[in-house]
Amino acid sequence: xxxxxxxxxxxxxxxxxxxxxxxxxxxxxxxxxxxxxxxxxxxxxxxxxxxxxxxxxxxxxxxxxxxxxxxxxxxxxxxxxxxxxxxxxxxxxxxxxxxxxxxxxxxxxxxxxxxxxxxxxxxxxxxxxxxxxxxxxxxxxxxxxxxxxxxxxxxxxxxxxxxxxxxxxxxxxxxxxxxxxxxxxxxxxxxxxxxxxxxxxxxxxxxxxxxxxxxx
Numbered sequence: 767x768x769x770x771x772x773x774x775x776x777x778x779x780x781x782x783x784x785x786x787x788x789x790x791x792x793x794x795x796x797x798x799x800x801x802x803x804x805x806x807x808x809x810x811x812x813x814x815x816x817x818x819x820x821x822x823x824x825x826x827x828x829x830x831x832x833x834x835x836x837x838x839x840x841x842x843x844x845x846x847x848x849x850x851x852x853x854x855x856x857x858x859x860x861x862x863x864x865x866x867x868x869x870x871x872x873x874x875x876x877x878x879x880x881x882x883x884x885x886x887x888x889x890x891x892x893x894x895x896x897x898x899x900x901x902x903x904x905x906x907x908x909x910x911x912x913x914x915x916x917x918x919x920x921x922x923x924x925x926x927x928x929x930x931x932x933x934x935x936x937x938x939x940x941x942x943x944x945x946x947x948x949x950x951x952x953x954x955x956x957x958x959x960x961x962x963x964x965x966x967x968x969x970x971x972x973x974x975x976x977x978x979x980x981x982x
Contacts, residue, residue, distance in 0.1 A: 782854075786812055789855045793877060807841040807861035815846050822848035850884075853908070860914075867903035873926070876906050879914035887920045887937075907942065916948075 790803035797803050814837025821830035830848035838845050844861040846852075849868035855875045858864055863881035866872070870884040886892055886902040904918040907925050912918070913932030924930065925942030933948040940946050 782816075783809075783813075785855060789857050793857050794859060807844055808856070808858050811837055811841045811844045811846060811858065811861065812852070812856060813837070814840070815848070815850070815852060818846075818848035819850070819852075850903075869901040869921075870903035871901070871905040873906055873908040873910065875909045876911075878912045879916075879932070881915045882912050883917045883919075885917065885919050904936075 784800070786809055787800040787803040790806045790808050791797050791800065794803075794806065797806060803809055814833055818830045818833040818837070821827075821833065827848075834846065834848050842862045844858060844864045846864075846866040847868040847870070850866045850870045850872070852866075852872045853874035853876065856872060857877045858879075859877065860880035861878075864878060865883045865885060867885050869886075872884075884904045884906075892902050901921045903921065905921070905923045906912070907923070907928065909927045910924050910930070911928075912930040913934065915933040916930045916936065917934070918924070918930065918936045920937055922937065922939050924936070924940045925944060927943045928940045929945045929947075930936060930940070931945065931947035934946045935948070936946045
């Protein structure tokens with residue numbers, strides 16, 4: 767239930783800020799206090815998104831975009847569309863290069879690492895759909911973790927407690943507690959002919975696998 771009246775709203779806002787700061791301290795070992803957490807990208811981006819989202823819901827779209835743009839600059843490149851819905855205890859580690867689209871829905875206790883994309887399949891695909899108002903971006907359930915550089919595209923659903931590995935490309939639903947993992951790089955021993963003889967094109971390197979994702 768949304769608090770009514772200025773004082774209850776202020777108290778609820780302060781509780782939300784304290785909760786966010788505590789989450790930052792708990793999930794980032796490099797942060798040791800609430801004061802330090804105030805400058806963490808998570809705290810800054812959520813403060814901006816709460817304002818932008820409220821303006822968006824009131825159809826003040828230009829003002830919402832302006833707030834979102836300022837937050838993007840202050841956080842080093844975290845881009846969250848004002849229309850995105852984000853649950854409680856959300857956390858972004860580092861955050862640079864993270865993109866969250868307009869109709870994305872994020873549950874409680876979700877953690878993202880840097881350069882994560884929650885995007886659509888492309889404007890040409892979205893415009894061709896008959897249900898223009900439908901969700902175009904991913905929905906993440908509660909307790910989902912998304913690794914660095916992962917890309918999730920389209921109106922897919924990622925179930926509660928799922929894990930998306932670093933650099934994974936996910937375009938299908940992931941079940942509750944499931945995993946979507948990119949192919950892991952393999953390290954070979956030194957070349958007998960020396961470093962100069964090693965292939966420079968990863969398509970010719972042994973055990974190289976490009977653009978593959980795996981679901982367990």
